[in-house]
Amino acid sequence: MKKSNALLGLAGAIILISLIAWGYQVNNGLIVTNMRNPFSWGLYIATFAFFVGVAAGGLIVSSSVYLFNIEVLKPFTRIASLSAFASILGAGAMILPDMGRVERVWKVFLHPNFQSPLVWDVVVITAYLIITFLSVYVQLLPDWKKEGHGFLNGWTRKRSQEDINSFSKKWSKRVALVGLPVAILIHTVTALIFATQASRGWWNTAALPPDFVSVAVASGTALVLVISLLAVGKEQFEEYRGAFRTMALIVAGSLVIHFFFLSVDLIVHGWWGNSEAEEIHALIFGRYGFLYGLEILLPAFTMIFFFTEKGRSSFKALMIGSVLLFIGVFAHRMMLMFPAFNVIPLSLSLSGAGIESWAYPVALGQLREGLPVFVSSWDYSPTLVEYAVALLPFGQVLFVVTGAMKMYNFLPQKRIESPPTNEK
Numbered sequence: 001m002k003k004s005n006a007l008l009g010l011a012g013a014i015i016l017i018s019l020i021a022w023g024y025q026v027n028n029g030l031i032v033t034n035m036r037n038p039f040s041w042g043l044y045i046a047t048f049a050f051f052v053g054v055a056a057g058g059l060i061v062s063s064s065v066y067l068f069n070i071e072v073l074k075p076f077t078r079i080a081s082l083s084a085f086a087s088i089l090g091a092g093a094m095i096l097p098d099m100g101r102v103e104r105v106w107k108v109f110l111h112p113n114f115q116s117p118l119v120w121d122v123v124v125i126t127a128y129l130i131i132t133f134l135s136v137y138v139q140l141l142p143d144w145k146k147e148g149h150g151f152l153n154g155w156t157r158k159r160s161q162e163d164i165n166s167f168s169k170k171w172s173k174r175v176a177l178v179g180l181p182v183a184i185l186i187h188t189v190t191a192l193i194f195a196t197q198a199s200r201g202w203w204n205t206a207a208l209p210p211d212f213v214s215v216a217v218a219s220g221t222a223l224v225l226v227i228s229l230l231a232v233g234k235e236q237f238e239e240y241r242g243a244f245r246t247m248a249l250i251v252a253g254s255l256v257i258h259f260f261f262l263s264v265d266l267i268v269h270g271w272w273g274n275s276e277a278e279e280i281h282a283l284i285f286g287r288y289g290f291l292y293g294l295e296i297l298l299p300a301f302t303m304i305f306f307f308t309e310k311g312r313s314s315f316k317a318l319m320i321g322s323v324l325l326f327i328g329v330f331a332h333r334m335m336l337m338f339p340a341f342n343v344i345p346l347s348l349s350l351s352g353a354g355i356e357s358w359a360y361p362v363a364l365g366q367l368r369e370g371l372p373v374f375v376s377s378w379d380y381s382p383t384l385v386e387y388a389v390a391l392l393p394f395g396q397v398l399f400v401v402t403g404a405m406k407m408y409n410f411l412p413q414k415r416i417e418s419p420p421t422n423e424k
Helices: 002-028 043-068 069-100 106-110 117-147 155-157 161-195 208-233 238-272 275-287 289-307 315-334 385-390 392-407
Strands: 347-350 355-359
Touching: 002 043, 002 117, 002 385, 002 392, 043 155, 043 161, 043 208, 043 315, 043 385, 043 392, 069 117, 069 161, 069 208, 069 392, 106 117, 106 392, 117 155, 117 161, 161 208, 208 315, 238 275, 238 289, 275 289, 275 385, 289 315
Parallel strands: none
Antiparallel strands: 347 355
16 A cells, blocks of 8 residues: 555656646746757657557457457456556647647647547547457456445446456456457557658558567556566466466567567668668668667567566566666657658758769757757757656556556455365
8 A cells, every 4th residue: 555655656656747847848838848840859759659559558468368269368468458547648638739739639639630630549549448448447446345345346336247257258358359459540640640751761662560569569568567566466477477478479479579660670771772772871870879779688688588488487578678668669659750750751862963962951949149050960859858758658657557447456466265075
């Protein structure tokens, strides 16, 4: 109880800090960030993409258990659905600070442009929020019936416990049937927001949507794994070792698919071999080599580690592998930005001067002494305000998960063994 109260207090403090920073940004404008005309997406979009992926992965795990009858993971379907619900709340909240004029967000709903992938992202996020809520709700109904309390469950008092159990099981499968394709769709649409930008060579690839889904399964499963480990503790680890080993293998297998798409994409860019592809490779392996190294090496370590017996057989090993994966996946989301925005898509061929491709400089969007008016690249790094605002979804996820698990029963049910008989 004390631990839950401390976590809720920490979550509240994180959210408060973020809201204060966001208020400062709203009052002064997006100029307080380090984003500019040549680098219009940054930490906010990277954080949004991270949480969308985690959310999609959580519901994929929960839905797959019901649809494919994965018995070993059934004790943790509630936690999987809860992690998906909390993560999509965080993702939806994170997109708002990036808009700048957040008071105009209602126009997206009143005057949607269905040719824009962003509108479809709003549609699937809204649908996903409803589905994840329903997934959590129907799974908790049997316990709420037994305990005589819960959320929106007054109608359950008129039904027997058997009816509620049957209703919960039936509707959990129905929600899963809808939730699995929607979970895949939400991250596919998010990937298409990037992939459909034909002028950005780093994004414009058909490998991006399936790669996004594979990373989502890995990171979403890892979050379910971490929450489940913390929920049962070291004391009950052995009882659910099989479930934890299965989740670790799902993470590792998804990362194999991720690295397949990643390597294919690099080969295609290298084989293409034009000036834009060469510039992209110079950026990812040179200028941003450290960040790209985190993106590659940390998930690769987790993948290999989780395939080993040692890596998936202890509480500590599973926690370390999952945390390293989160860092690597977040670096992956940040690395979406740098090679795309530092390759200027507008160019001019000056054959008489022997210049095949001369990049147009882009107006910075800020007139200030000591700063150029036009730039050909922008060394983006988030400001302190951006870091503070980007804490919002982390605080939200911590608050929702901790609060929900404190109020309701998301822990796996204890197994009741049959008493020994005297029969010989």
